[in-house]
Amino acid sequence: MIPVLLLMTIGFILGYVLKNETKFILFSNKATTLIIYMLLFLLGIGVGLNKTIVSNMANIGLQAILITFGAVLGSLILAYITYKLFFIQKK
Numbered sequence: 001m002i003p004v005l006l007l008m009t010i011g012f013i014l015g016y017v018l019k020n021e022t023k024f025i026l027f028s029n030k031a032t033t034l035i036i037y038m039l040l041f042l043l044g045i046g047v048g049l050n051k052t053i054v055s056n057m058a059n060i061g062l063q064a065i066l067i068t069f070g071a072v073l074g075s076l077i078l079a080y081i082t083y084k085l086f087f088i089q090k091k
Helices: 002-017 023-050 050-055 058-086
Strands: none
Touching: 023 050, 050 058
């Protein structure tokens, strides 16, 4: 846990110091996107290698679809409520 907090703190400080460096910001954005793609790829490999997950894919897939649908629907409803409460001016 300490290495994670230490790396995050160093990243925060570095980002704060270099916040006006355009080249660094562009590099950081591209590197972040690439690293996220790599993590997703490696996660896919890990899931594909897990025999339990692969053998229960039908059940897990249905649950994942239901959870995703619920999360998207909940986000849309709360976004609509937030929009109505805070962004529409009352006459």
